[in-house]
Amino acid sequence: MLTLHNPPTTPAPFADRYANLAEIDLGAARLLVLSGQVALDHDGAVVGPGDMTAQATAIFTAVEALLADRGAGFADVVNVxxxxxxxxxxAEYAAVRRRFFTGPPPTSTTVEVSRLFLPDALLEVEITAVV
Known part of the structure; x- marks a missing residue:
């Protein structure tokens, strides 16, 4: 069974065109797939334009809230x-990421892109977790 979530504890999806989190019941476990997160405040404005540390912190704070809403945490993350x-x-991004991922690291892919859908966004992060 698939359930889509947009908890009020995190910024709403940009233009409400998608869900922040998909939860898939696998029977013995639940798969959580988070949409790509950019550093947005609750009004939809980019947090910290030009500041990687501020943006990464805002993103991982939102990820933390999304995971917590479904009873999960960073220890449940299997892919970033x-x-x-x-x-x-x-290096700035990695320093922030290490503050949130304190246990064994998940699998990971990092790529450089020419731009994101919001001009001031420096990064976008997608998360998959298993609970």
């Missing part, structure tokens, strides 16, 4: 996909 607009900012 990161899209950076500038790989020279990778």
């Amino acid at each position: 996909r990161t899209y950076l607009t500038d790989l020279s900012l990778l």
Whole structure:
């Protein structure tokens, strides 16, 4: 069974055209697939334009709230996909990520992209978790 979620504890999806989280009941476990998260505040404005640390912190704070809404945490994350607009900012991103992922690291993919759908967004992060 598939259930889509947009908890009020996180910024609403951009233009309400998608769900923030899909929850798939697998019987003995639940698969959580989070939409790509960018650093948005509750009014839909980009947090920290030009500031990788501020944007990464905002994203992982939103991810934390999305996971918590479904009874999960960073220890349940099995895959992270990161899209950076500038790989020279990778060290700043990684420093923030390490603050949230304190246990064994999940599988991961990081790529540089030419741009994201919002001009001030420096990164977008997708998460998959199993509970």
